[in-house]
Amino acid sequence: MALVINDRVKETSTTTGVGAVALGGAVTGFETFAAGIGNSNTTYYAIFNQGTTQWEVGLGTLDGTSANLTRTTPISSSNSDAAVNFTSGTKDVFCTMPASKSVYLDASGNPVGAASAGFALAMAVAL
Secondary structure, eight states, X not given: OOBOOOSXXXXXXXXXXXXXXXXXXXXXXXXXXXXXXOTTOEEEEEEEETTSSOEEEEEEEEOTTSSEEXXXXXXXXXXXXXXXXXXXXXXXXXXXXXXXXXXXXXXTSOEEESSHHHHHHHHHHHO
16 A cells, blocks of 8 residues: 555545545546555545535545545544534545645745755755
């Protein structure tokens, strides 16, 4: 099982509750989680319940057939950063990169994010 992040991975779901999300197929113009992430891999995800204020971003694990995404570790959400008890409706489920997990350069070129200067130094040494 690997952590995989990919662009343009988006499906819908009508799953309710706090458990695993049954993936219902790719949105037009996007890949399925099976194609973009792969069976049994982990990824960062976002779920948005259309027409509501319910949302969640976290680390999830695909099952062996990529039919379900287990919401392993919620990172941020509309439920005080805990797992959201999703109500009925269509949810957009997509691969994302949580801001709290990213490292980037600010306007002055200084590293900001996960490990900031330590990460930048490690990357410079590695290169």
